[in-house]
Amino acid sequence: MPVILGPNRYGKAETRVVRVVRDGGVHHIKDINVSSALSGDMADVHLTGSNEAVLPTDTQKNTAFAFARKHGIGQIEDFALLLARHYVGSQPTIGHARVEIEEYGWRRIPVSGGPSEPRHSFVRDGQEVRTCVVHHDEDGRTTVVSGLKDLVVLNSTGSEFHGYIEDEYTTLKPTTDRILATAVSAQWRHSGESHDFGASYDFGTSYDEVRRCLLEAFAGTHSLSLQQTLYAMGRRVLDTREEVCEIRFAMPNKHHFLVDLAPFGLDNDNEVYYAADRPYGLIEGAVLRDDAPDAAFAWE
Known part of the structure; x- marks a missing residue:
């Protein structure tokens, strides 16, 4: 052969x-x-x-x-x-x-002493x-994919998780009020062609605005799952920023488990949690315009 x-x-x-x-x-x-x-x-x-x-x-x-x-x-x-x-x-x-x-x-x-102080x-x-x-x-041919990673965000309420498949190995209890936390890794593809990426293309403003969209959507979404939040964040970017044609996410679920304080004679009304670092759920997905140009090598 x-x-x-x-x-x-x-x-x-x-x-x-x-x-x-x-x-x-x-x-x-x-x-x-x-x-x-x-x-x-x-x-x-x-x-x-x-x-x-x-x-x-x-x-x-x-x-x-x-x-x-x-x-x-x-x-x-x-x-x-x-x-x-x-x-x-x-x-x-x-x-x-x-x-x-x-x-x-x-x-x-910052330093005190006025503008003449070294900075x-x-x-x-x-x-x-x-x-x-x-x-x-x-x-x-040119493609530009901007992004960020390790953007740690947390909602202390406004997140639920229930209605999932339950089998003989399921121990997770449904909840209508939980902490939702993640470290966002996101990459977004610019829709311009090679000649568009010149000195006048403002990558700085684009980055700042995409980041703002991500944070606003995370904070403003009442979440039934991290997958739903992921889609809401991606859609907010595409609805707001016309220069972006596709965005991809990797979002670990940074689990916070309610601590049982009953053995100490204390209640715990969603106040004290244990933050677990592993294992963790990992949610990945892409949100894109239906007419987004194909550029498979952009993600390689």
């Missing part, structure tokens, strides 16, 4: 780039994690060991650092587009570039991480 080389790609994973912009005594920080993966005419490197078509992964690392200095780092989607277009446009053997970036937020620590101290801005994945190929 013949053996052939299948799909393949290679790249540099998790290059941590920190760019400090000094505006007098006021400093600004961009802290990102860049991963690039390239594919194209790479058969010989696998079959014969010839590296003639290979742009070293170390070069990809250096390119991320050099571009941070030459071009600065604005919105992470724009920086990813810059890198992806560079790799495909500068190397004839590279037909497709995938660039993934995570951004870690920093918030300036160069920061604290990490929570555990939420902004993300993006950009694909660009030699035919000019």
